[in-house]
Each structure stands twice: as C-alpha cells, then as structure tokens.
Amino acid sequence: MVATITETDESADSEGVIDSHKHREVLSRRPSYRRILNELSSDVPGVPKIEEEKSEEGGRPSNITTMAVPTSIYQTSTGQYIAIAQGGAIQISNPGSEGVQGLQALTMTNSGAPPPSATIVQYAAQAADGTQQFFVPGSQVVVQAATGDMPAYQIRAPATALPQGVVMAASPGTLHSPQQLAEEATRKRELRLMKNREAAKECRRRKKEYVKCLESRVAVLEVQNKKLIEELETLKDICSPKAD
DNA sequence: ATCTTGATGCGTCACACGTC
DNA sequence: GACGTGTGACGCATCAAGAT
Numbered sequence A: 001m002v003a004t005i006t007e008t009d010e011s012a013d014s015e016g017v018i019d020s021h022k023h024r025e026v027l028s029r030r031p032s033y034r035r036i037l038n039e040l041s042s043d044v045p046g047v048p049k050i051e052e053e054k055s056e057e058g059g060r061p062s063n064i065t066t067m068a069v070p071t072s073i074y075q076t077s078t079g080q081y082i083a084i085a086q087g088g089a090i091q092i093s094n095p096g097s098e099g100v101q102g103l104q105a106l107t108m109t110n111s112g113a114p115p116p117s118a119t120i121v122q123y124a125a126q127a128a129d130g131t132q133q134f135f136v137p138g139s140q141v142v143v144q145a146a147t148g149d150m151p152a153y154q155i156r157a158p159a160t161a162l163p164q165g166v167v168m169a170a171s172p173g174t175l176h177s178p179q180q181l182a183e184e185a186t187r188k189r190e191l192r193l194m195k196n197r198e199a200a201k202e203c204r205r206r207k208k209e210y211v212k213c214l215e216s217r218v219a220v221l222e223v224q225n226k227k228l229i230e231e232l233e234t235l236k237d238i239c240s241p242k243a244d
Numbered sequence B: 001a002t003c004t005t006g007a008t009g010c011g012t013c014a015c016a017c018g019t020c
Numbered sequence C: 001g002a003c004g005t006g007t008g009a010c011g012c013a014t015c016a017a018g019a020t
Helices: A014-025 A033-043 A178-239
Strands: A070-075 A081-085 A089-093 A103-107 A124-126 A132-136 A140-144 A153-156
Touching: none
Parallel strands: none
Antiparallel strands: A070 A081, A081 A089, A089 A103, A124 A132, A132 A140, A140 A153
16 A cells, blocks of 8 residues: 555664674675576576566566557556557556456547656555545546555546645756755655565565576486486496306 | 465565776 | 666565465
C-alpha cells in the first residue's frame, strides 16, 4: 500500500543496520549471472546464453506492449500499471490477473496530449472512501472503485488537497521552491525504487535460470562420469591379464 | 481447526562495478 | 567523481504440508 512510502524507509532501525553492515563487510563481488552463464555457454556447447535484454519478460506486463505505444508507464502502489498513451488515453493493467483482464483503456475526452512541460503523474493512493486514485496529466484524477469483479474507473476533478501519500512532480525545468525540490527528490527516489524493483525481479529470474542451468549441467556431467567409469572398467578388463 | 515450519517471492537497502 | 545497474542480504508476507 501507499503507506510503504514513508519515513521508515529512510530511518532504518539502527541495530539492524549495524548487523547488516557487519555482514556486508565480507561482501565480495562475484560476476553477474549473465556473465557467468555466458562464459559457461562459450565453454560448453549446449548451455544457453542469457539474452542481453528481454523486451517484455520480467518487467511490465506483456499486454501493455500490445496496445498503442504509451508515452509513460507508471506502477501503482498495488502493482497495477498505468500507461498513458498519446492523446491522453489511460491504460490500466493488472499484472496479477494472468492476462485475463488485460488492459483497460480510458480515454480522457477532455484532455489532449500533455504539453511538453506538463506536470507528470505520479502515483496512486487509497482514498478515504476506499477507492484508488491515479493522478494523471491534465489535472485529472482517475478513481478506481474499491470493490467489484469489474473494476470501474471514473475521471474526476482533483480534490483541493492531494490525498496523503500521493506524490506529484514537476518537470525539472520548473523547479523553484524548496518544496518543489523536495518533491523532485521524492520523485527521483520513487523512480529509483521502481527501477530497482524491476532490476531485482530480473535478477531473480536470471538467478533461477542460472541455477537451472547448473543443475542440468550437473546431470550431464554425472552421465558423462558414469560412462567414463564404465569405459575404464571395460578397458581394465581388456588390458589386465586373465587370472584363472 | 490451529499451530509450526520450511519454501518461495517481493521490496528495499547497501555496495561493487562499469560507464561516461 | 557522478551515476546507473546488478546482486547479496534482510525482513516481511503468503502458502503448503505436516504435527498437534
């Protein structure tokens, strides 16, 4: 939920930090899974390479890419993706829905393409009435109803004050006040967290692939080893003088 | 039915490393 | 040196299987 974006992130409990620092003192870097696997693959034929970049997998839900090319993609605090396409169409996808629900497209009839210096979106928040709100260009608020099998979305005028936890950000060129700078810092942090989240997912995927690869290699080597032992035994039988 | 435990996945932080 | 990326470590949540 949105509550995860709180100061608890910044002020981590100090004892835990010290402990983890001790742990990390012995941290020694190892090559990335991609590199290890690729080296492995060049040594051993049959070991698949990890591709440099997978266009869809591990990141955004693939169904987003099947739609009109969005200008911006955002992830909400509940894991949904919001894509804002050219012309102001809002596409909302639920990554956990196993592709059944897919994208839902909302076209904002009263908003054209965002001006170049427009305030960009940000985030989603849980409003007091249990709805989810997405803030999008054009000073609009997209509100998702809280319940029901078919989620409903409405476009509303924003309330006078932003709900708690909502982050709005301006393009860097328009920053003036300390408050705007703080907002920019928050936006950057959110962006970094989002990227890191994706990177972690990708990293885990590669790790699993790497482990699978090692396991299959073990299996192959075991078979090879067995064959060699058998061969050795056969040769021993042939070469050794008959003792009877 | 409830509790325990191990496995798994996720988000985040810290840090090493590569690139510019 | 600043910055972005990849990954180990950690804490937490969830789930399934077994024990009580």
